Amino acid sequence: MNREQRVGGTPGKAPPDSEKSSEKPNSKDIGPIGTTARIVVGLWFVGSVIHGQLSVHFAPATHAPATWALGLIGFPALVLAWHWWRIRRNPLPFQDTSPLSFVLSAAPPLALYFTWWYAPAFSVTSDAVLLFVGGSMVLAALRGYAGCELLSFSNWLLRRYDQIACAFFTPIDYLDTYRLPGAARPRL
16 A cells, blocks of 8 residues: 555645645744744845945945845745655655754755855855845744744745744744743744
């Protein structure tokens, strides 16, 4: 018996209830401190790129157009393509909050940010990843999304609520919601 038969679906099709369970109702999983932290850090990331590019007057050496295109279109499209591909392979909602998930949520953005140090030819990704992660943080804060910010755009566009752990904000969310009586606890 294959997985599709066990869950009552056909290959490539989601079981009847799976779409409803992957979309979160209009409630917030994060408290006011988590929301504020995401907005402040997200705007700080985006603001640092804007400040850096303005200080050099968008000089050609900064690859300004490539940075903005990669950060606002390229990286979100890449994550959306991966997320869509993953849903096509397995339409069930996923929530991975394992230690490996914490590492995987931090390692790619850090690796892309430090390209100026180990691969200067690809240094355009340094500012682009700040734009992508910063914008994702602001969107996650506005949606009340407690998962990793890297999925906030794709979850929003695909109308899902899939999660991987966020190395930085999960502890803040956990403490933030614990201090509020009756607040929903983030999934750890």
